[in-house]
Amino acid sequence: MSELIVSLHDVAPSKAELCRRWVEILNERNIRATLLVVPGKWNGASLDTSPQFVDWLRGAEADGHEIALHGYHHIVDAKYRTTHRRQLAGTLFARGCEEFWHLPYAEAHRRIRLGRETLEGYGFCPKGFVAPGWLMSPETMKALRQSDLLYTTTHTHFIDLLHGVEEKIISLSQRPNSVLTKGGIAVNFMATEVMRYLRAPMRLAIHPNDLINARVRNANLSIIDRFVNRGYETMTYAEKHQSLSAKLSTPDPVHPE
Numbered sequence: 001m002s003e004l005i006v007s008l009h010d011v012a013p014s015k016a017e018l019c020r021r022w023v024e025i026l027n028e029r030n031i032r033a034t035l036l037v038v039p040g041k042w043n044g045a046s047l048d049t050s051p052q053f054v055d056w057l058r059g060a061e062a063d064g065h066e067i068a069l070h071g072y073h074h075i076v077d078a079k080y081r082t083t084h085r086r087q088l089a090g091t092l093f094a095r096g097c098e099e100f101w102h103l104p105y106a107e108a109h110r111r112i113r114l115g116r117e118t119l120e121g122y123g124f125c126p127k128g129f130v131a132p133g134w135l136m137s138p139e140t141m142k143a144l145r146q147s148d149l150l151y152t153t154t155h156t157h158f159i160d161l162l163h164g165v166e167e168k169i170i171s172l173s174q175r176p177n178s179v180l181t182k183g184g185i186a187v188n189f190m191a192t193e194v195m196r197y198l199r200a201p202m203r204l205a206i207h208p209n210d211l212i213n214a215r216v217r218n219a220n221l222s223i224i225d226r227f228v229n230r231g232y233e234t235m236t237y238a239e240k241h242q243s244l245s246a247k248l249s250t251p252d253p254v255h256p257e
């Protein structure tokens with residue numbers, strides 16, 4: 001069966017109300033999503049100062065959603081900036097959120113560890129890490145490969161860190177509040193129609209602010225509904241990792257002579 005993985009990015013106390021409404025909408029559709037949580041301080045708020053938000057996260061997990069890591073502070077640190085070319089690419093694709101795009105090994109390792117410890121301190125057990133904007137330095141990838149996290153993702157691939165296997169699954173996301181919004185939605189619509197026809201696996205990345213723009217919100221919901229109606233199975237990233245692991249450990253069937 002073809003797979004649709006829905007992830008809600010930027011899950012953090014500063015976006016609490018929008019996240020809460022998205023999860024409510026997903027629950028109405030029986031969609032279990034991966035909630036990508038920013039564990040450190042971001043937009044002036046942190047988990048430590050937001051006990052109600054942490055309680056809500058626990059409830060979302062109890063509803064079947066997965067809690068995963070989404071960077072640490074979700075903001076680029078000028079201190080670590082590398083080449084001008086990389087700066088331009090980071091700003092273009094992540095608009096200041098490219099926290100892990102320039103990081104050296106030690107700092108990437110430290111932030112991944114801090115993020116895990118923060119979530120574990122609240123009783124969560126994150127299995128995966130998705131960098132803000134999907135942008136990672138080569139050293140971040142190295143730090144992830146040496147961690148015991150199970151997976152990470154890029155814009156185009158799901159990466160099984162445990163088995164060292166990558167699977168191409170395109171991720172689509174809309175861009176609210178941009179001159180590209182209308183055109184982007186039309187392009188995404190065409191792309192999803194082709195993927196749906198081919199029954200290709202798909203990822204949909206939702207952002208809290210998508211809810212504010214009716215056009216973007218409805219485009220996301222329409223993608224989910226059309227794929228589900230086509231018979232796609234929705235799953236979290238952790239479930240995707242589980243099913244990939246099961247496939248990898250199943251020997252190829254022996255064909256009769």
Ligand SMILES: [Zn+2]
Pocket residue numbers: 009010070074097132133
């Ligand atoms: Zn993000």
